[in-house]
Amino acid sequence: MSRPVVVVTRKLPSEIEAQITERYDAHLNRNDTPLSAVAMADAMKLADGILCTVTDKITAAHFTVPSRRTRVVANFGVGVNHIDLDAARTAGVIVTNTPDVLTDDTADLALALILMTSRRLGEGERHVRSGAWSGWRPTHMLGRSLRGKVLGIVGYGRIGRAVARRAVSALGMRVQWWAPRDPVVDDAMSAGPEHATRAQTLEALLATSDVVSLHCPATPETRHLMNAERMSQMPPHGILINTARGNVIDEHALVHALREQVIAAAGLDVYEFEPTVLPDLRDFENVVLLPHLGSATVETRRAMGERALENLAAALNGDAPRDRVV
């Protein structure tokens, strides 16, 4: 019997690619260039399953391509905003993601951004590298202490709660959170810290948080959730952190808010126009910019690959995939 055809859109950890090649008629992306829209349409005609990533835009046109063969799109990552889920549903194509396995590393990275912004670590690092450092002095590059300060978490899913636990236990922060719906906590280990409080409204959270960290999915409702008005509701010493998705922030409004000192600093791992970063953002000393590193560890990328493969195999076998989104 011929083996299912699987297209893998980006280079994956070698052990994952080896497993895919062993099991399937695999089409790997040896030179790791993102697929064009046309190449994605071709993949839909060629493959039973597509293993994709955040850099692939999979549109309604792809799901309705004539002689489509693809039955499952297994995303390597938890966020699926780059896939037209309604179109997938209508076309009867299964879509899966990789939750859980990247929670801890993404939460760690959010914490790193909180520390980098509040203690001015990016600025300090650039200062030393430039050769400008003249030595220790009592008033040099003073940041803000985090102990006892309030972290406001927007979106209280797995990652938001993991950030909350870390902020309390590692940094001694107080935590409040806001989410439109009650969080689904499947096991006690993934619950938020005991003393975290729920803010009545997003506006109330913004007005009373020293640091705001975004952990909501990118949906039509959360697009530009942090717009000019909401940023102006934060205190002038407020810090905005984003490890979720770029378009949750209106990035032009963020540039304006930083320039006018409406807020004090920002720590970003994701961008509205990714991979383009607004040149203005690069000019601010009080902004930390990372290249979408949330889940970028050897361990987690391997675990994401395993999980995507498990989902792919289940769907291709006609079984229920563990992480079915659609």
Ligand code: 8YV
């Ligand atoms: C992934 C992420 O690395 O899982 C997500 O949603 O943002 C990242 O951690 C990326 O999406 C890979 O597809």
